[in-house]
Amino acid sequence: xxxxxxxxxxxxxxxxxxxxxxxxxxxxxxxxxxxxxxxxxxxxxxxxxxxxxxxxxxxxxxxxxxxxxxxxxxxxxxxxxxxxxxxxxxxxxxxxxxxxxxxxxxxxxxxxxxxxxxxxxxxxxxxxxxxxxxxxxxxxxxxxxxxxxxxx
Numbered sequence: 001x002x003x004x005x006x007x008x009x010x011x012x013x014x015x016x017x018x019x020x021x022x023x024x025x026x027x028x029x030x031x032x033x034x035x036x037x038x039x040x041x042x043x044x045x046x047x048x049x050x051x052x053x054x055x056x057x058x059x060x061x062x063x064x065x066x067x068x069x070x071x072x073x074x075x076x077x078x079x080x081x082x083x084x085x086x087x088x089x090x091x092x093x094x095x096x097x098x099x100x101x102x103x104x105x106x107x108x109x110x111x112x113x114x115x116x117x118x119x120x121x122x123x124x125x126x127x128x129x130x131x132x133x134x135x136x137x138x139x140x141x142x143x144x145x146x147x148x149x150x151x152x
Contacts (some may be wrong), residue, residue, distance in 0.1 A: 003060075003116060004052040008090045011107065012048025015114050021092065024063060024113035031107040037097040043125045045062040045111055047091045053116065062093060063113045073099025076112065085119070 005014050008030075015025035030048030031037075037043055051060055062081030068074040072138050077094035093112045105111060135142065 001058060002054045003058075004054075006050045006052075007048060008050055009048035011048070012023070013108055014049065024061075024115035026065070026110040027062070027091070027112045027114050029093075029105050029107055029109045029111050029148060031105065033106070035093060035105045037074070037101060037105060039097055039100045042094060042096045043105075043106055045093045045095055047093060047111075050088055050090050051083065051114075052088060053085045053122055057117055058085055059083065059119045060091075061115045061117060062091065063115055065110060065113055069098075072103050073097060073101075074103055074111075081112075083114075106145045 007014070011030040014031045015027045017025050027047050027049075030046045035045065053060065060083035062076065064075045064081065075096055075098055077096040081091075081093065083091060091114075095105065095111060130147055
């Protein structure tokens, strides 16, 4: 799959896989000056890049970097960002500071991951009934918290 990348800003850093087996590319901030993200604050960070997947059978997902989340409490404000195949604008990352300390985002800092996945468009069919399952309508927490070894 080919992914065309366009720099929207001269100093933008193109996303790259940081290891041979990485599932996603790291995405960097493209800033004129550092941005201080205060505790509890949300901010939109420029990446300086735009993309064009080779077809509409692909989607780009913007995901949090686990190190930023676990070490500093920096995550994505929208959970996961969806970049549709027909979007040609600059990719921006909505960061949120879930910690109780300020965090500084610097130009060139790796702030998110970009994952390319295949898309399967569902054929929606309205129905009055759904097939029965063992779980049924059991929702949040209905399968418990114990490991699968203790579940059977």
